[in-house]
Amino acid sequence: MANVWGDLDLLLDSPSSLTVTSTARGTIKEKAGFKAAEDVVALRKAIEGIGTTENTLVDVLTGRSNAQRQLICKAYQEGHLSVLGNNLVPNITVNDHLSCTLCIPACYTHTQGPGTTEATLTEIFASRSNKQIKALSDAYLAETGRSMTHDLKSEVSGDYATTLLILAEGKRDESTNVDTAKAKADAKALYEAGEKKWGTDESKFIDILCHRSVPQLRQTLVEYKALSNKTLQESIEREMSGNLEDLLVAIVKCVKSVPAYLAERLFKSTKGVGTTESILTRIMVGRSEMDMLDIRAEFKKLFGCSLYSTIKVFADNLDRKLCHHR
Numbered sequence: 001m002a003n004v005w006g007d008l009d010l011l012l013d014s015p016s017s018l019t020v021t022s023t024a025r026g027t028i029k030e031k032a033g034f035k036a037a038e039d040v041v042a043l044r045k046a047i048e049g050i051g052t053t054e055n056t057l058v059d060v061l062t063g064r065s066n067a068q069r070q071l072i073c074k075a076y077q078e079g080h081l082s083v084l085g086n087n088l089v090p091n092i093t094v095n096d097h098l099s100c101t102l103c104i105p106a107c108y109t110h111t112q113g114p115g116t117t118e119a120t121l122t123e124i125f126a127s128r129s130n131k132q133i134k135a136l137s138d139a140y141l142a143e144t145g146r147s148m149t150h151d152l153k154s155e156v157s158g159d160y161a162t163t164l165l166i167l168a169e170g171k172r173d174e175s176t177n178v179d180t181a182k183a184k185a186d187a188k189a190l191y192e193a194g195e196k197k198w199g200t201d202e203s204k205f206i207d208i209l210c211h212r213s214v215p216q217l218r219q220t221l222v223e224y225k226a227l228s229n230k231t232l233q234e235s236i237e238r239e240m241s242g243n244l245e246d247l248l249v250a251i252v253k254c255v256k257s258v259p260a261y262l263a264e265r266l267f268k269s270t271k272g273v274g275t276t277e278s279i280l281t282r283i284m285v286g287r288s289e290m291d292m293l294d295i296r297a298e299f300k301k302l303f304g305c306s307l308y309s310t311i312k313v314f315a316d317n318l319d320r321k322l323c324h325h326r
Helices: 002-006 036-048 054-062 066-084 088-094 118-127 130-144 148-155 158-168 180-193 202-211 214-228 232-239 242-256 258-270 276-286 292-303 307-325
Strands: none
Touching (some): 118 158, 130 158, 180 214, 202 242, 214 232, 214 242, 242 258, 292 307
């Protein structure tokens, strides 16, 4: 894995999911001839029948784009509220343990109650663009009535909190111009703040990694390796520890390749590292219309097996465990 992340040869010419907003690399497309009312009827029959018909739920909800699913939610709530006494999302959640993260902000459950899951917050804020963070912030406010940054401030602390809150502002420079001289200067500043210094000036790492544009940071990574003969990731791992190290490494990885970073997260989740089902659900649903084709390709490149086969083995093992406990 270190060798993969250390390869910077093609970095400057590679597209980035943080700057490219196309849906062409997604696996979920809009269904032609879509009619929300027809899907609502099918879902209602599946949910109200004797035992939930999971195949219907899966076919409908995974065969529609997110925009179409939102129309289904709206039609379901408007047309059947008096019959079911609720809207679509809770009714699906009640049946079995199918996970449908259609409308709920992904980070809400990780800023509430004991045991904030920093790994989830790290993944979300390191891998999202300014536009995506703004949409998440708006959805969080609509769902909870509170600002996202307000809740984050109450749950995290120290340099980790400082870094996370800067990212949560969604104000990373979006310029596509690269200043090579500035990249050299930033690389030198990072080297002097870490490897060359007794102790580490974390604030310098936080400032540069959280504010510079993705193209600028990519040039900085190249300049840093040329200057120090180490990757910036290696230096961060040598100089820091804990949640701050994890977050700064995640930022560096996402600057290089968001799909590769998320492929790594998926692989670890299927091996029991961290909360497994929630990671799988969040990434598979959240990236299905964005860059899932790229995530699949990076997964195969990194781990030598397909994402499909890996998830299938994981799901089969999970089913066996559930059957054992029943």
